[in-house]
Every structure is written in C-alpha cells, then in structure tokens.
Amino acid sequence: MKKVMLVEDEELILQGLKNILDWEALGLKVVHMAHDGLEALKMWEKEPVHIVVTDISMPDMDGLTLLKKIREKEEQVRFIILTGYDEFDYAREAIRLEVENYILKPINEEELERQLRETAEKLEEMDKKKIRYIDEKTQWIHFLNGGIQKDEYGKYIRMLGLLEDCEAYHAAVMKWNVDDLKEKKITDVIVELKKKDGLSIVHLPPDSLLMVLSDGDMDEVQVQEYFLELQSQIDSKFNVMTFIGVGPSFHSFEELPGAYKKARKLQKYLIIEGYGSCISQSQIQDRKSEAVSMDESRLRKFILKKEKDQAVDYMEDVLINNIQKDASAGALYQTAVRMAMLIQEIKKEYKLESGRFHDLSELIETIFSADDILGIKTAFVSEITEIIECMHEEDSQYTPVVRQIIAEVRHNYKEDMNLKTLAYKYHMNASYLGQIFQREVGCSFAQYLSNTKNSIAKDLILNTNMKINDIARQVGYPDTSYFYRKFKQCYGVSPASLREMKKY
Numbered sequence: 001m002k003k004v005m006l007v008e009d010e011e012l013i014l015q016g017l018k019n020i021l022d023w024e025a026l027g028l029k030v031v032h033m034a035h036d037g038l039e040a041l042k043m044w045e046k047e048p049v050h051i052v053v054t055d056i057s058m059p060d061m062d063g064l065t066l067l068k069k070i071r072e073k074e075e076q077v078r079f080i081i082l083t084g085y086d087e088f089d090y091a092r093e094a095i096r097l098e099v100e101n102y103i104l105k106p107i108n109e110e111e112l113e114r115q116l117r118e119t120a121e122k123l124e125e126m127d128k129k130k131i132r133y134i135d136e137k138t139q140w141i142h143f144l145n146g147g148i149q150k151d152e153y154g155k156y157i158r159m160l161g162l163l164e165d166c167e168a169y170h171a172a173v174m175k176w177n178v179d180d181l182k183e184k185k186i187t188d189v190i191v192e193l194k195k196k197d198g199l200s201i202v203h204l205p206p207d208s209l210l211m212v213l214s215d216g217d218m219d220e221v222q223v224q225e226y227f228l229e230l231q232s233q234i235d236s237k238f239n240v241m242t243f244i245g246v247g248p249s250f251h252s253f254e255e256l257p258g259a260y261k262k263a264r265k266l267q268k269y270l271i272i273e274g275y276g277s278c279i280s281q282s283q284i285q286d287r288k289s290e291a292v293s294m295d296e297s298r299l300r301k302f303i304l305k306k307e308k309d310q311a312v313d314y315m316e317d318v319l320i321n322n323i324q325k326d327a328s329a330g331a332l333y334q335t336a337v338r339m340a341m342l343i344q345e346i347k348k349e350y351k352l353e354s355g356r357f358h359d360l361s362e363l364i365e366t367i368f369s370a371d372d373i374l375g376i377k378t379a380f381v382s383e384i385t386e387i388i389e390c391m392h393e394e395d396s397q398y399t400p401v402v403r404q405i406i407a408e409v410r411h412n413y414k415e416d417m418n419l420k421t422l423a424y425k426y427h428m429n430a431s432y433l434g435q436i437f438q439r440e441v442g443c444s445f446a447q448y449l450s451n452t453k454n455s456i457a458k459d460l461i462l463n464t465n466m467k468i469n470d471i472a473r474q475v476g477y478p479d480t481s482y483f484y485r486k487f488k489q490c491y492g493v494s495p496a497s498l499r500e501m502k503k504y
Contacts, residue, residue: 002120003047005032007040007054007063008082013107017053020109026116037061041069048073051119053080053112076126078119082107140202144210144260157253160200160212167216170223171247171259174209174231175267176240177275177371189238196230208267210260220249220282228278241275243267248281268329274372284328294318294335296342296459303346308388315339315380319373336367336376337498338462343383344491345455351442352390357383360492401426401433402440406448413452414476419445453477454490461498468495 004023008014014033023030031049034040038060040052052070054063061069067079081102101115143156176186186203193201193211202210213226227244234240245266247259262281269279299318302311318335344360346352358366358379366379398406405422419437422445423430437445453475460471469480477483488494 001027001029002051002123003031003049004028004051004053004116005034005040005044005049006030007034007037007052007058007066009035009055009058011035013055017107017112020107021113021116026113027120028116037063037066037069040066044070045073049077050123051078051080051116053082053116055082057084076123078123080112080115080119140210141204144204144257146257160202166214168218168249168251169253169256169259170213170215170218170249171256171263172211172213172227173245173247173260173263173267174211175207175243175245175270177207185238185240189234189240192234192237193230199230210263212256220280223249224278224280231276231278235276243270243273243275244278245269246278246280268333270371271329271332271373271376272327294338296338299339300342300346303343303384303387304391306388306391308385311384311388312381315384316377319377319380332373333367334462336380337364338459339380340364340367341458341462341491341498343380343387345451345458346387348443348451348490349441349448350391352387357386364493398440399436401428402437405433405437405445406441409449409452413449413456414474416476417449450486451490454487457483457487457495458491458498461495468499471495 001024006014006017008017014035018030018033028051031047032040032043034043036058037054040054041061044052052066054066056063063081067081070077082105083102084105101118103111103115140156140159143152176189190201190203190209193199193209198214200212200214202212204210211227211230213223215223215226218226224246227246231242231244234242245263247261247263247266250256250259266279266281266284269284270277273279299311299314302314318339319332340360340363343363347357363379363383367376370376370379404426408422409417419434420430423433426433434445437448441448443451457471457475457477460466460474461468464471466474468483472478472480472483475483477486484494491498
C-alpha cells in the first residue's frame with residue numbers, strides 16, 4: 001500500500017481531504033497530515049511517503065519549496081498540487097518541476113480520486129521498471145561471469161547492440177567514486193557515452209560501466225588513447241573522476257566474458273594509480289612483486305618503543321613515499337596484509353583491550369575495499385596510534401627471568417617446551433613462575449608459545465611458497481589439523497585463507 005501525506009494550512013480543508021475519499025480502496029494510506037511545508041518536511045524525514053498532496057500557498061514553507069527539498073532527497077516521490085485560480089503562475093512552476101498535476105480549488109472529489117489513481121499507477125510502473133532494470137543487471141553479471149549457455153549469446157548481442165560484422169572488439173571497465181556521484185549524474189554520463197559511435201555500454205551498479213568498442217582498425221595503443229580521451233571528456237563535462245582498465249582485444253562475442261574479467265581485474269590497480277588513470281594489460285604485466293618492501297622488525301620496534309611519529313612516518317614511507325610505480329597491486333596488498341598481521345600480533349602479545357581496535361578481519365576488509373593508498377594509510381594510522389596510547393596506559397616491564405623465558409621461546413619455539421622444564425632450568429617453582437609470566441605478559445606460557453609459533457608460521461605463509469603441511473612441521477606442529485585450529489584461534493583466519501589473500 002502506497003503512503004500519502006496531506007499538506008494544507010486550513011484545518012477544515014485538511015480534514016476534508018482525509019475524509020472525502022476511501023483511501024484503502026485506492027490502495028493508499030494517509031500516514032501524515034501537516035499544516036505547512038516545514039512541518040511536512042520533518043514528518044517526511046521521519047517516515048518517507050510515496051505521494052504528497054499539498055497546497056501551494058502556506059506559511060513558513062510553501063508547497064513548491066517543499067517539493068524541491070523532498071526531491072533533493074528522493075526523486076521518485078510524486079506530487080499533486082492544490083491551487084487557487086489566482087495562483088496559476090505557481091501552477092506553471094509546479095508543472096516545470098514535474099508534479100503529477102495540479103487541482104484547482106474548490107477541490108473536486110472525482111478529479112482528486114482520478115489523479116491519485118493515475119499517480120499510484122505511475123508509481124507501480126516505475127517500480128516495475130526498477131525491477132526489470134535490476135533483473136537485467138543481474139542477467140548481465142551472470143553472463144559476464146560465464147553462467148550463460150552459448151545458445152543464449154544472441155540475446156546479449158542484441159541487448160548490447162554490438163556490430164556483429166566487426167573484426168575486433170575492445171572491452172574496458174570504468175569505475176567512479178560512488179560517494180561523490182549522484183544517480184542523476186550517472187545517468188547523464190551513460191547518456192553521453194551512448195552517443196559515441198561504435199561504443200556499447202552496460203551499467204553494472206553500483207560503481208562501474210562495461211564499455212565495448214567495436215573497431216577492428218585500432219591497435220592496442222590507439223585503443224588506450226581512445227579511452228583516455230573519453231575519460232578526459234567525462235571529467236571536463238561532468239566533473240567526474242574515473243579509473244579505466246582496458247582489457248585485451250577479442251574477435252567473437254563468446255570471448256567477451258573473458259575480456260571483461262581481465263579488464264575488471266585491472267581495477268585493483270586503482271589503489272596505486274588513483275582516479276584519472278587509464279591502464280591496459282600490457283602496462284602491468286611486468287610489474288614487480290618485490291617493488292614494495294617493509295622491514296617488519298623496524299616497524300615493530302617503533303610501536304613497542306611507543307615512538308608514534310616514527311612508526312607513522314615509516315608506515316607512510318612504505319605505503320606512499322617509497323612505493324615504486326612499477327609495483328604490482330598484489331605486492332602492495334600483500335605488504336598491507338603483513339602490516340595488519342603484525343599489528344594483530346602486537347595486540348595479542350600484549351593483550352591489549354580488543355574493544356578499542358578493529359579486529360583482523362575488519363582491518364583486512366578495509367584494505368581490500370579502499371579506493372586508494374591514503375584510505376589504507378588512514379586505517380593503519382588509527383590502529384597504531386590507539387595501540388601506542390593503550391601501551392602507555394598499560395606499560396609492560398618484564399622481570400629478568402620472564403625476559404629470559406621470552407628469549408628462549410623465540411630461539412627454541414620448535415622444541416617441545418613447557419613451563420615445568422623451564423622452571424627446573426631456572427631453579428623456580430613451576431606454579432609460581434607461571435603466575436609471574438601470566439601477570440607480566442598477560443597470557444599463559446602455553447598461549448605465548450602458541451602465539452610465537454603462529455607468528456612465524458604467518459610470515460612463512462606470506463613470504464614463501466612452502467606447503468601448509470611443511471610450515472606446520474617447521475614451527476613445531478606435527479599435526480596439521482591441530483595447527484589449523486591454533487592458527488585460526490590466533491588470527492581469525494585459516495592458514496589457507498591467508499595464503500589466498502597473498503594472491504591479490
């Protein structure tokens with residue numbers, strides 16, 4: 001049932017509007033009754049409606065101003081304007097603002113009912129179009145992911161409007177910052193691009209366009225120049241910054257899903273190149289995985305010594321100042337994940353208050369959803385600053401025997417160590433030593449040993465191609481399934497999941 005708001009400054013007319021019609025029979029429900037535009041706007045913000053029936057001339061805020069303010073928030077709301085004979089100029093302005101219609105006072109019951117029926121029908125049609133639109137996008141995504149049989153390809157050729165006799169096609173994916181772009185501007189961009197000869201467009205919500213250029217005479221350099229020029233035109237005309245990944249050329253429609261996937265894969269280079277860039281497959285094929293380097297021990301030292309400025313400066317050097325332009329996106333993501341793991345390790349080792357921080361999965365999600373390196377940097381600066389402030393509050397000072405035990409764990413973590421043998425070695429009561437260790441380190445000796453093994457295993461997963469089974473044995477876990485359980489308890493992700501992250 002569609003919701004309706006009635007707005008009229010004369011109480012008698014307002015009550016008359018409410019009572020002259022059988023709203024339920026029309027499939028409508030009056031949820032708000034307001035006496036001026038300002039009151040109506042506040043009501044709409046609390047509970048939006050589909051149809052607004054409003055007088056034009058009212059105190060505090062007139063009907064046309066109300067229309068404009070609500071349309072800024074929701075373009076689909078429909079308006080029926082009530083007006084007197086002496087307000088026809090206002091009525092013309094209402095028509096310009098795309099109201100459904102205006103009704104002259106005194107109000108004719110049959111005319112109002114007819115207008116409401118037509119408006120409700122229009123809303124239904126708009127909803128159907130939206131559903132068809134969403135359904136069409138879902139079909140396209142299904143097709144581009146390879147989920148369509150070949151005998152259905154003709155349907156998509158027709159939908160895309162491709163020139164079937166072209167010798168070669170060129171696919172590209174354009175992405176924009178969805179936070180800075182309203183739906184109307186997206187529509188304007190799409191309309192502009194559809195004017196280009198030989199260019200077919202598919203909108204893939206929320207933030208991308210698939211563009212297919214039909215031109216067999218262009219080589220790879222010319223294709224990229226074409227999309228660069230297109231990008232400049234969109235930027236200058238609509239003030240929209242975009243990133244374009246240009247996939248390889250293809251010669252038959254069946255190859256489009258593969259070309260799309262390669263163009264889509266280039267989107268991760270937005271993190272390095274930034275908006276305003278247009279790159280192709282050939283430009284990134286020689287990118288180096290070693291072009292991003294980080295000294296984890298150095299960053300760890302800055303954090304543990306509570307040198308916030310040095311820690312932030314070093315992190316900025318790693319992620320921004322010293323990153324080479326020929327770095328692969330995978331190398332950058334891998335470095336960021338290593339940094340996140342290091343931060344998680346420090347938080348666990350010093351048993352820092354978890355409620356004050358993002359957990360590892362949240363931090364990694366921030367890394368992979370960031371549009372640029374600055375977004376990643378901001379997340380890390382926040383975490384590192386919070387860690388150092390927390391460590392200032394809970395300054396850890398170890399006694400000599402605890403420092404010795406920690407050093408022994410780091411050198412001999414592969415061995416079958418336990419607190420009883422260490423207590424014997426240091427001529428102490430095992431129970432008393434366990435109490436000291438728990439109090440100073442913040443976790444039991446067994447937990448500390450497990451955390452140390454998992455930290456070393458994490459480095460091997462990220463920095464080598466060793467098999468998971470071999471890594472488990474390398475750090476002193478002969479039972480691989482037990483290693484999986486302990487690793488996931490420590491980091492919140494399995495060893496195999498972390499290895500998958502390395503592929504980005």
